[in-house]
Amino acid sequence: MDPTVVDLSRLQFALTALYHFLFVPLTLGMSFMLVIMESVYVMTGREIWRTTVRFWGKVFGINFVLGVATGLTMEFQFGTNWSYFSHYVGDIFGAPLAIEGLMAFFLEATFVGLMFFGWDRLSRLGHLIVTFMVALGTNLSALWILIANGWMQNPTGASFNPDTMRMEVTDFGAVLFNPIAQAKFVHTVSAGYVCASVLVLGVSAFWLLRGRFTEVAKRSMTVAAAFGLASSLSVVVLGDESGYALTDNQKMKLAAIEAAWHTAPAPAGLTLVGIPDVHARETRYKVEIPYVLGLIATRSLDRQVTGMSELVLKAQERITSGVIAYDAVQKLKANPNDLAARQVFELHKRDLGYALLLKRHVDDPRKASPQLIADTAWDVVPDVPFMFWSFRTMAAIGFAMIALFATAFALCSLRIHTRTRWFLRLAVWAIPLPWIAIELGWALAEIGRQPWAIDGVLPTFLASSSLTPVALITTIVGFTLLYGTLAVIEVRLILKTIAHGPVEDDLAPLADPIPATSITA
Amino acid sequence: MFDYEILRLIWWALLGVLLIGFALTDGFDLGTAALLPFVAKTDAERRMVINSVGPTWEGNQVWFILGGGAIFAAWPFVYAVSFSGFYLAMFLVLASLILRPVGFKYRSKRPGPKWRSRWDWALFVGGFVPALVFGVAVGNVLQGAPFRLDSDLRAFYEGAFLGLFTPFTLLAGLLSVAMLVLHGSAWVALKVEHGPVHARARRFGAVAGIASILLFALGGVMAAKLGFRIEGVADPFGPSNPLRTTSVASPGAWFANYGLHPWMLIAPVLGFGGALLALLGIQTRSEWAAFGGSSLSATGIIATVGLSMFPYILPSSIDPHSSLTAWNASSSEKTLGIMLFVTCVFLPIVLAYTAWVFRVMRGRVTTRLVTTHPDFY
Numbered sequence: 023m024d025p026t027v028v029d030l031s032r033l034q035f036a037l038t039a040l041y042h043f044l045f046v047p048l049t050l051g052m053s054f055m056l057v058i059m060e061s062v063y064v065m066t067g068r069e070i071w072r073t074t075v076r077f078w079g080k081v082f083g084i085n086f087v088l089g090v091a092t093g094l095t096m097e098f099q100f101g102t103n104w105s106y107f108s109h110y111v112g113d114i115f116g117a118p119l120a121i122e123g124l125m126a127f128f129l130e131a132t133f134v135g136l137m138f139f140g141w142d143r144l145s146r147l148g149h150l151i152v153t154f155m156v157a158l159g160t161n162l163s164a165l166w167i168l169i170a171n172g173w174m175q176n177p178t179g180a181s182f183n184p185d186t187m188r189m190e191v192t193d194f195g196a197v198l199f200n201p202i203a204q205a206k207f208v209h210t211v212s213a214g215y216v217c218a219s220v221l222v223l224g225v226s227a228f229w230l231l232r233g234r235f236t237e238v239a240k241r242s243m244t245v246a247a248a249f250g251l252a253s254s255l256s257v258v259v260l261g262d263e264s265g266y267a268l269t270d271n272q273k274m275k276l277a278a279i280e281a282a283w284h285t286a287p288a289p290a291g292l293t294l295v296g297i298p299d300v301h302a303r304e305t306r307y308k309v310e311i312p313y314v315l316g317l318i319a320t321r322s323l324d325r326q327v328t329g330m331s332e333l334v335l336k337a338q339e340r341i342t343s344g345v346i347a348y349d350a351v352q353k354l355k356a357n358p359n360d361l362a363a364r365q366v367f368e369l370h371k372r373d374l375g376y377a378l379l380l381k382r383h384v385d386d387p388r389k390a391s392p393q394l395i396a397d398t399a400w401d402v403v404p405d406v407p408f409m410f411w412s413f414r415t416m417a418a419i420g421f422a423m424i425a426l427f428a429t430a431f432a433l434c435s436l437r438i439h440t441r442t443r444w445f446l447r448l449a450v451w452a453i454p455l456p457w458i459a460i461e462l463g464w465a466l467a468e469i470g471r472q473p474w475a476i477d478g479v480l481p482t483f484l485a486s487s488s489l490t491p492v493a494l495i496t497t498i499v500g501f502t503l504l505y506g507t508l509a510v511i512e513v514r515l516i517l518k519t520i521a522h523g524p525v526e527d528d529l530a531p532l533a534d535p536i537p538a539t540s541i542t543a
Numbered sequence: 544m545f546d547y548e549i550l551r552l553i554w555w556a557l558l559g560v561l562l563i564g565f566a567l568t569d570g571f572d573l574g575t576a577a578l579l580p581f582v583a584k585t586d587a588e589r590r591m592v593i594n595s596v597g598p599t600w601e602g603n604q605v606w607f608i609l610g611g612g613a614i615f616a617a618w619p620f621v622y623a624v625s626f627s628g629f630y631l632a633m634f635l636v637l638a639s640l641i642l643r644p645v646g647f648k649y650r651s652k653r654p655g656p657k658w659r660s661r662w663d664w665a666l667f668v669g670g671f672v673p674a675l676v677f678g679v680a681v682g683n684v685l686q687g688a689p690f691r692l693d694s695d696l697r698a699f700y701e702g703a704f705l706g707l708f709t710p711f712t713l714l715a716g717l718l719s720v721a722m723l724v725l726h727g728s729a730w731v732a733l734k735v736e737h738g739p740v741h742a743r744a745r746r747f748g749a750v751a752g753i754a755s756i757l758l759f760a761l762g763g764v765m766a767a768k769l770g771f772r773i774e775g776v777a778d779p780f781g782p783s784n785p786l787r788t789t790s791v792a793s794p795g796a797w798f799a800n801y802g803l804h805p806w807m808l809i810a811p812v813l814g815f816g817g818a819l820l821a822l823l824g825i826q827t828r829s830e831w832a833a834f835g836g837s838s839l840s841a842t843g844i845i846a847t848v849g850l851s852m853f854p855y856i857l858p859s860s861i862d863p864h865s866s867l868t869a870w871n872a873s874s875s876e877k878t879l880g881i882m883l884f885v886t887c888v889f890l891p892i893v894l895a896y897t898a899w900v901f902r903v904m905r906g907r908v909t910t911r912l913v914t915t916h917p918d919f920y
Binding site for chain 1: 597598599601602605608609611612615616617619620622623624625626627630631633634637638640641643645647652694699700704782784874875881882885886889893897903904917
């Protein structure tokens with residue numbers, strides 16, 4: 023594979039996914055906040071809550087369409103840019119994506135139209151149910167996408183079939199109930215709830231500071247404070263950590279985050295800060311809190327947290343075993359009825375993916391020298407300084423969110439939230455923080471998986487399509503221009519909507535017949 | 544429950560169901576958007592047309608997304624080879640489709656005529672370009688695509704973007720546009736108040752209906768020179784590995800199925816008959832007949848392509864061992880079984896609530912409604 027093609031494909035995926043992921047978390051959280059606000063409306067029947075729901079619904083709508091529009095790209099990008107990936111794992115990976123469409127996205131998209139257009143055509147309760155269906159669909163979407171992504175982190179329930187040269191499902195239940203997928207799901211949707219809460223909190227605070235729309239603002243703020251506190255606690259407490267230490271890849275990710283170059287005697291200490299040095303393979307000037315990492319990662323005081331060097335040694339063994347599997351696959355390719363080769367393959371197939379790592383350095387992994395195998399084993403270490411610092415930033419924002427919402431909750435409970443100006447200012451400034459944490463979290467999960475597209479199964483550099491750099495650059499430029507333009511428009515529209523406030527539009531239709539500019543001219 | 548051969552056959556048919564579902568639901572949205580600048584002249588008229596699909600286009604679009612997901616899950620080879628092969632064409636489709644949601648939502652957010660006119664353009668592109676490119680893509684599939692698989696089953700595409708456009712594929716693209724514009728104008732005639740827009744929709748519908756019939760017939764004549772057939776015996780139970788099948792180009796082979804199974808002729812008959820019914824409906828102002836006719840016509844045209852090519856899904860024009868067929872390009876038996884179960888459970892539910900949403904939003908859209916109601920686009 024041409025390395026430029028792989029790098030450009032990764033760049034494109036990162037750009038489109040990071041951009042998509044600006045909108046999705048807000049959709050996840052906002053949809054449930056709408057359900058909460060509308061439930062209050064249905065229960066109390068007070069008009070002020072209807073106004074509140076309809077206003078936030080407008081913000082939701084502006085954001086929702088971009089989530090959908092950018093999601094289209096994601097769905098097809100596996101085929102366009104990662105076609106070998108699609109062939110190699112489509113048998114397993116395609117299923118959650120298809121089920122997502124059928125079970126979740128249809129629900130969300132079909133009812134979202136009714137949510138906006140159905141106010142006069144449905145009873146109050148009927149409309150609330152429709153809003154709930156949108157929220158349910160949105161969150162189920164996240165579940166299926168994260169089942170797919172979780173499988174890339176921990177590919178259970180599948181094995182390589184030499185007759186079709188791809189991975190095939192052996193146990194679909196294992197794919198569904200993959201513990202890493204479950205952990206990712208709760209962590210990700212909670213983060214989305216925090217994201218929406220911070221936006222509602224910040225905008226309400228902005229209005230209160232200006233003394234505008236106070237009736238809607240103080241109610242919105244109360245909902246955001248309560249929902250945000252619960253969600254921020256859940257993000258941090260449920261965290262990602264329940265999934266750690268299950269697979270070699272997650273162990274490596276944990277070691278990289280901690281910059282733990284070697285296995286330390288149990289219980290391991292948590293490195294608070296330090297400077298990871300990739301060349302010397304050590305972390306300088308580190309400040310450690312004893313016991314904490316061992317507690318988090320193993321939930322015990324006597325089990326070790328494996329360090330990178332030890333994991334690399336293990337990778338080296340797996341590459342050696344993988345080369346044997348690779349050799350058997352070549353024999354089976356020539357003769358599918360070679361029983362001896364099939365037996366050898368069965369014994370070593372778990373490690374086939376590790377042999378493929380050698381393809382970056384040598385065309386035929388069987389020709390790799392022991393020295394090359396030892397060097398290649400270090401390829402399984404992801405970018406340590408990036409992992410180290412982005413995790414710390416993300417976690418710090420996570421704790422800051424708990425503090426923010428605990429304060430908001432206290433102020434709302436004491437009913438002084440409309441007067442505490444220092445806090446209102448803080449809440450406005452906090453708006454971008456969850457987005458930073460969320461994007462870093464996504465990057466951590468994906469960069470932490472490198473060099474694998476699918477952990478232990480398919481290296482990223484083999485997964486891409488056979489494209490030309492020119493074609494890739496064309497689409498990267500195209501997407502950047504399109505996405506950039508839409509981002510500017512979206513932000514302006516949201517700001518305009520916020521400035522306009524929860525006032526029903528006094529529809530001033532353009533004088534009709536409008537001199538509609540003829541499009542054909 | 545079913546053996547591998549039957550499962551592959553069912554999923555081949557479901558692939559058709561999804562494509563037809565997409566053409567019937569999102570198809571009229573695309574057609575309506577492509578018609579927007581022509582059937583509606585004033586802002587209120589444009590808003591009326593936009594809102595005729597406003598509440599339901601989002602759900603309709605899921606047929607496209609589900610189509611992608613289902614091809615990925617059931618026909619991973621087809622997904623991998625076609626999307627990477629038609630790379631720039633796919634980009635064109637995606638970029639235009641991205642313009643659609645934002646166009647619908649953002650157009651009404653500001654009153655300026657310039658702002659709105661730009662979004663009208665965006666919506667037109669979002670309707671016309673995908674309709675054209677999908678047709679061109681189907682034309683290329685019928686011709687065979689220049690790809691080959693190596694021994695690791697990695698796909699290499701050896702064509703260029705401009706190579707996608709030949710007289711035949713352009714004709715297929717125009718047919719696709721005509722088919723969807725017919726469907727879109729039947730929808731607009733059904734959904735908007737009687738008046739100038741309604742009259743224009745009928746006029747464009749009549750033109751598109753005649754164009755559909757002529758282009759479909761001409762396409763049939765040109766397709767007579769195309770075709771592939773499998774040399775030797777294909778194993779419908781075998782592992783999904785195209786390298787074990789040999790294909791040869793065989794002009795005329797796309798018509799061979801109709802000789803073997805005359806019942807298949809029902810598809811082209813529907814293609815023509817549906818379009819005629821639509822024309823008749825337009826003439827007699829029976830709008831449901833027009834919409835039913837355009838639906839049947841799209842169903843027939845798409846089914847004709849599928850049945851003519853069976854068992855091929857994506858033939859290779861350059862390598863006899865790379866063509867993808869229903870027997871060599873599917874997922875494993877297990878995945879097909881699981882996905883069939885999921886489809887049988889959820890598709891009826893989806894159809895039920897979609898029907899309910901359409902029922903709640905029934906009735907004609909009027910210019911008065913869109914200019915006085917805050918919830919309309």
